[in-house]
Structures are given as structure tokens and as C-alpha cells.
Amino acid sequence: MSRTIIRYAEGGTPRWGVQFGHLIAPLDVHAPSTGDLLSRHWDLLWAIAPENASVPLERVEVLSPVTQHQQFICQGVNYRSHIAESGLRLEDFPFNTIFTKAPSSITAADAPVVRPAHVQLLDYEIELGLVLRAPVPAGTMVGPGDLPRWLAGVTIVNDLSARDVQLPQGQFYKGKSYRGFGPVGPALVLLTPQEWARWPELHMRLSVNGQTRQDAYCAEMIHGPMATLTELAALQDLHPGDLIATGTPAGCAARAPGKLVMFILKHLMSDAGKWRAFIGKGRSNPAYLRPGDRISASIRTDDGAIDLGEQTTAITAP
Structure with missing residues (x-):
């Protein structure tokens, strides 16, 4: 076990x-x-x-069970439900979207997180974190049953994101890399080969102030661990202890506007005006995180055989 x-x-x-x-x-x-x-x-x-x-x-x-000496690699738009709530189409994303967060953003599962003074649209994203066991040689093809050879275990990641930086500026790294924006843990759960086969059964739940916001299974993932490790091995070096956050399901604070609003934004407003409207509307959205909010995040199989524990994160003012 x-x-x-x-x-x-x-x-x-x-x-x-x-x-x-x-x-x-x-x-x-x-x-x-x-x-x-x-x-x-x-x-x-x-x-x-x-x-x-x-x-x-x-x-x-x-x-955090993942130290700041490790790479922090992330997948974006990797859940069908998240693509839909973002106003995007699955057929427009046949590729695996890869970006990174600064390792200095990693913090403990129960550490308070400061919302920077200039950030108004702070969002949450529960994600399954994969932790490397061994270096993956260039060109490695990861096949069925190979995950235990390359991966040590799994952990909980909350990919906190400043949407008013990430989206208007088009900078995933900058919008997601402030200190504290990567709660990881509380534990690193090492899996047996038999348990690795159960990763699609892992059930992710995130709530804010007791209200459920995200509730989905990892089976919804579009690009699974096997495909992602294969693609990353063709791109870069991977080392023991490196962390891969595998994307988030629906339920984030950021949502796509309605069709009429989308038409106006696309055809009648400049890019600068579009993003001013986005930020202005977001400030009235109570789903974005504010100082005093408390996040609870857990990942486990429904039978409890694999349990990654629970994160409890408080959002604070500078």
C-alpha cells in the first residue's frame, strides 16, 4: 500500500x-x-x-513535501470542463499546454497566502501533482505500466492565479508565480505499481469558506501522465523531485462571459478596453479570493485507499 x-x-x-x-x-x-x-x-x-x-x-x-530546489512544471486547459467554462472549444486545443511556475511560489499546505496589494482577481485551481522519482532520458517513450519507473508519487497542488495579471498581460508565469501561489502537500504519497493504475479514480474537491467550488475526477484529464511525461522528455531534462501540476477542472472563479458580451468585446472594443471591462466585472464577482477567505482542498479515491490529505489555506492581506 x-x-x-x-x-x-x-x-x-x-x-x-x-x-x-x-x-x-x-x-x-x-x-x-x-x-x-x-x-x-x-x-x-x-x-x-x-x-x-x-x-x-x-x-x-x-x-511542503516538494522543496524549492525542484522544477515546477504545469499543464493548462487539461480538463474538458475547464475548457468549456473558459468559453473555449476542445477541438481548438489538440495540444498539451505546458508552462512553468517559479519554484519560489511553493509553500506549505496550511501556510497563509498573501494576496498582493495590486491583485484583485485571485483565483484557485486544485490540481493533481506528479513528483518525479528518476531522471527521464531524452526521447523516452512512456508506455502502459511505466509510470512507477519514472514517478515517485502524487500530491495536492493549488495553482493560485492572479487573473488580472495573467490574462490581460498574457503572462502565465508572472500571474501564477508570486510567493505563496503554490501550496503543495501536505504529503507526498508514494504509490505502488498497482495503485498507479488507479490515478484516474482520484477525486478532487475544493471549497472556499465551506462552499464547494470544484468537484471532479482525474479521469477527466485530456493529456494523462503517460503522454505528458513522453512529451516533456522530448523537450527538456526532468530530475527526481520535480513537480508536474496536471491542470484543473471546472469551478474556478474566472468564467467566460455570455455570447452577447463576447460579441461586443470582440467587435466593438479595443484590447485595452476589453481588459478594463474584464477586470471591472471581475471585481464584483464574489467567487474571487479575498483576504479572510479559507480554502480547503483534498484528493483521494472514493474508497479512501489512496488519500493525499487536505490543504487548508487562508488568504491574507499584505
Whole structure:
């Protein structure tokens, strides 16, 4: 069965451990990064026994299981429902949309996130995060059953996005890379080969102030892990511990305007006017995140056999 890896601070010093229920089995390892842990101590992660668990989870500060030394690669428009709510057509996106977030945006699953003073349209995106186990050589073709060879496990990612920066400026990286815009965790859940076959069954849920906003299964993904790893291997180097966020389903605050509004925006307004109207309308949309809002995000199979835990993120003012 899966292994739940926790990175935590006790007395201010970051450490690694394996979680068993509400206790942590500390690992006596030197691993400054997630990649170091996975490449040097893989067997130990699976060998440590529940009897070694002695540290109460509530006594420690849980950190992101993906360190800021890793690449943070993302997929966009990768869920059919999200394409539809964005006013786009599936047939216009036959390709896998890839971009990156700054690794410095990574933060803990329960860390407060500051909404920058100039950002008014702060949005949420729950995503399944894939964490690399091994370097993927250039030209690798990832076939059925190969995921356990290249991937270590899965985690929860919230791809927080400043829509009033991302969309008017056409800059995904800038709009999604502010510090704190990448809550990851609380755990990195290592999967067995049998469990990797169940990734489409993972059920993603996100709520804001107790109101459900996103609720979907990973089976809705258009470009799955196998295809994405194959494509990325043809583009760039991938390293142990690197993080791939696989896209979000419907339910985001940003929505496509109606057909009449779209016609006016397209034919009767300049680009500058269009984006002024977009931001002005967005300011009255209560779905965008504001200081004081609390986000809860979870990913698990319906039978509970694979459970990635829960994120609890508070949005704060500068």
C-alpha cells in the first residue's frame, strides 16, 4: 500500500518522515531537497515500520513535501470542463499546454497566502501533482505500466492565479508565480505499481469558506501522465523531485462571459478596453479570493485507499 512522506520542522530544523496515522516515523537522513530524498533513500522510505512512528503530527510544523530546489512544471486547459467554462472549444486545443511556475511560489499546505496589494482577481485551481522519482532520458517513450519507473508519487497542488495579471498581460508565469501561489502537500504519497493504475479514480474537491467550488475526477484529464511525461522528455531534462501540476477542472472563479458580451468585446472594443471591462466585472464577482477567505482542498479515491490529505489555506492581506 502507499507510503505517506512528510517534510516537517521541529525546533526550526526541516526533517523528513513517514506518516502512520497521527504519528510520524522520523528519517535519519541528510536530504536538502525532495530529489535527494527520492534518489538516495528510496528503499528506506518503504522499509521503515509503523513501530518507528513516535512524533505526534500536531506537534510539528508541516512543510511542503516538494522543496524549492525542484522544477515546477504545469499543464493548462487539461480538463474538458475547464475548457468549456473558459468559453473555449476542445477541438481548438489538440495540444498539451505546458508552462512553468517559479519554484519560489511553493509553500506549505496550511501556510497563509498573501494576496498582493495590486491583485484583485485571485483565483484557485486544485490540481493533481506528479513528483518525479528518476531522471527521464531524452526521447523516452512512456508506455502502459511505466509510470512507477519514472514517478515517485502524487500530491495536492493549488495553482493560485492572479487573473488580472495573467490574462490581460498574457503572462502565465508572472500571474501564477508570486510567493505563496503554490501550496503543495501536505504529503507526498508514494504509490505502488498497482495503485498507479488507479490515478484516474482520484477525486478532487475544493471549497472556499465551506462552499464547494470544484468537484471532479482525474479521469477527466485530456493529456494523462503517460503522454505528458513522453512529451516533456522530448523537450527538456526532468530530475527526481520535480513537480508536474496536471491542470484543473471546472469551478474556478474566472468564467467566460455570455455570447452577447463576447460579441461586443470582440467587435466593438479595443484590447485595452476589453481588459478594463474584464477586470471591472471581475471585481464584483464574489467567487474571487479575498483576504479572510479559507480554502480547503483534498484528493483521494472514493474508497479512501489512496488519500493525499487536505490543504487548508487562508488568504491574507499584505
